[in-house]
Structure formats: structure tokens, C-alpha cells
Amino acid sequence: MIFGKVIGTVVSTVKDVNLNGKKLLLCREADHEGTLLQSYHVAVDAVGAGEGSFVLISYGSSARMTEETKNAPVDAVIMALIDDVQITHVIPRP
């Protein structure tokens, strides 16, 4: 899974029937500290994400494993809103 921040919406009228009523969100990838990267992803929302949400995105066939996305031709889904990323193991510096 990868981290992302929701920054927008993709509007589409003509689309596959299994996409009707689905929210296609534009996400900017982030690292585990929340820093935004130069990479963008379009994913279907399965958890009520909104503008600015810090989310987790799952790719591939796993993107179809939510109620919202089953049978839909989508390869990315937002399947969790992130509260916090806790770094518990500190790597000693050399």
C-alpha cells in the first residue's frame, strides 16, 4: 500500500457501468512522514475520504476487494484513512 493525500476529483460522465456512482479521487503520493511527492494516483474512494485526507491506497486486484469496488475495472482503491504513522523502531546511525 502507498500513502497519499486527496487533492481533487476526476469527473467522468462516459464510463464503464460498474463505475456509476463511484468517487474517483486524485491523490498526491506521500511518504510515511506525510511529505508530498511528485507522483499522482487516481483511486476509487471506499472509506469516505475527502479533500486533504491522508489515506492508504491499495493497488491491483486487491483494489476490487471492497464493497464499493467489486467487479469494477479499477486498479487502485482508498481503503483506509490514516490517523497516524508511528515509528517505533529507530535505526541507529552509524
Added chain:
Amino acid sequence: MIFGKVIGTVVSTVKDVNLNGKKLLLCREADHEGTLLQSYHVAVDAVGAGEGSFVLISYGSSARMTEETKNAPVDAVIMALIDDVQITHVIPRP
């Protein structure tokens, strides 16, 4: 999913039987602002895309989840025509 612009057609006479009658389109990848990138994709059209269409492409097993592509040996499908990409969350500059 990734953004693309349809720029051409792939013509093939000898192909897998499940590809008969399918439209194989050549797409140039684009970013969320519609700027064209140096990356090209061949995808089956499932939504009536035409020359110059700004589209959304889904990869992997999800590419077989449309009526047009089920059971076909294809790993990319055009599953939506894009009307607009709305950036609703502005990242403050540092």
C-alpha cells in the same frame, strides 16, 4: 489508474480469438493537468474513446472487468472518458 490521450490505433489481423472486434488504441500518458508525457500505452477501448480523447486507463486483472474485455488477454483498458480534473485541495507553499 493513469491519464492518457488517445493518439492512434494498433492494427492487428493475427491475434488471440478473444481480441476479435476489439479496438486497440495507442495512448500517450498525461499528467492530471493534461500535459503529455513521454510514455505510451496500448489499451483496449471499453467506452467509445476516439482520437484525442482524454481518458483513464486501468491496468492488470482489472482491465478484464468490462463487458468488452472479459476473458481477453489484455492488461490495460480505457474505462472512462475524462470531463475534468478538479483540484480542490491546494497545498500551501512553504
Added chain:
Amino acid sequence: MIFGKVIGTVVSTVKDVNLNGKKLLLCREADHEGTLLQSYHVAVDAVGAGEGSFVLISYGSSARMTEETKNAPVDAVIMALIDDVQITHVIPRP
């Protein structure tokens, strides 16, 4: 799907039983204009490709969607011979 040119054969005696009788072809990746790139792929032939054929390769689970490859542990298949790639939409230069 990606473009490739068939340049050789992979010979294997000891292999998974579902690969018996399958042709494992070495392909050099090409761009949409047929220019050869520095990237190579091994794919099972499902359409009678031969030396020098300009082909389309499908990756992932979709590679098992041909009669030739079903149930085989292969992640790439040649599923079409390319006659022509027609660029119909010209991007205006800035």
C-alpha cells in the same frame, strides 16, 4: 500491452509441466514507431510469432487468458502480431 520484436528463443528442458510444448520467445521491447529499446522480455507465444515478428505482449494474470497459456505459470504472452500502428491524432508543437 507493450510492443516487442521477437529476436530469439529460450530453450528449457526442465520446466513446470504446464509449460510443455509452449514456445518461450525472447523479445526486445520496441516503442510505437518500432524503434528497439534496451529492454528484453521472455513471453509465451500464443499467435504463431516468428523471428523478427513485431508483436504485442500482455503482462500479469492476463497472460494466462489464451488457450495456449491457461493455467501456466507465465506472466507474459504474445497475444497479437502487429500489422501497423497508425498515429491519427497529431499533437501540435508549442
Added chain:
Amino acid sequence: MIFGKVIGTVVSTVKDVNLNGKKLLLCREADHEGTLLQSYHVAVDAVGAGEGSFVLISYGSSARMTEETKNAPVDAVIMALIDDVQITHVIPRP
């Protein structure tokens, strides 16, 4: 599969129902010698990994092949704790 070291936890309250009770771990990728790389992965734990564990991560639909992850919309799973990586074949230097 890729190597990783568990360095943290992803906390999420709002998530897909199939993720309830699952441990989402943050892993830093490592090479086969255990050297840490600049790449991070979020994976569900299926084997009782803890802070600092040296683990093996499986991606894609295979990530759903454990009891812990079946039917869950996750594309990465920790499916083994690594005791040792034994290099048995030494490549002669030129």
C-alpha cells in the same frame, strides 16, 4: 518477494471492514544482506512480526493468500520472518 525491516505501525480507525483487527506495519526495504534502503512499504502482518523484525513481503494478489488477509483489500503481506540469508554460490570476480 522483497526484504524489509519493520520500523513502525500505521494507525487507522476508518478503514475497509475487512481490515478490522489487522496489523498494518511500516517496513523499510532492505537488500539481501540486511542493508536498509530508501524505500518504504506498508504491509499487513500475517506471521507475528514485531518492531525490528527482518521480514519477507509478498505483493499483489498473493498478499491475500494468508488466513489473515483473505478477502482484504491489501496488496502487501508479511508472510515470513527471516532467520538467515545464506549466499551459497559465489560469483567469481573477473
Added chain:
Amino acid sequence: MIFGKVIGTVVSTVKDVNLNGKKLLLCREADHEGTLLQSYHVAVDAVGAGEGSFVLISYGSSARMTEETKNAPVDAVIMALIDDVQITHVIPRP
């Protein structure tokens, strides 16, 4: 599929139940001429590969299509030992 040379073994006691008795091999990626690259892969052996074997590795859900790997949470399998790679189509130099 990609080429690799078997250079070692990954030892794991605590692992998913479907991995019991499976051989997890460390492979160094190679190109089609057998030249070793700076990329490493962990794959389950399905064909009796040993130290120094030149092998073919299949990725993704296809990695579960051998008797050895079915239902196992693994995303890479060694599914063929390579005898030879024959380059039959010579690209004329410009």
C-alpha cells in the same frame, strides 16, 4: 519472465503455513546473455533449481500456478531451468 542465477537460500522458521517445505531461493537477476545485474529476487523453487542454476522467474498471480506454489502467498516462482538462449534474429546495425 525474467532471467536469474540462483545464489543462495532464505531461511525462515516462522512463516505462513502454505510455505512449509517450500524452498525460498535468492536469485540475482541476469540479462538474456547471462550477465549478472544489480538486482535480487526471492522466489520459490518449483523445478529443482540449485546453486548456480540459470533460471526463469515468473511474477504475480502466475507464481501460484505450479503444484509447489498453489495457494501460497508468494509472488515469484522459478518455473524453468534454462539450457540456452538462442538469438536467432540479428538486428542490423545502422
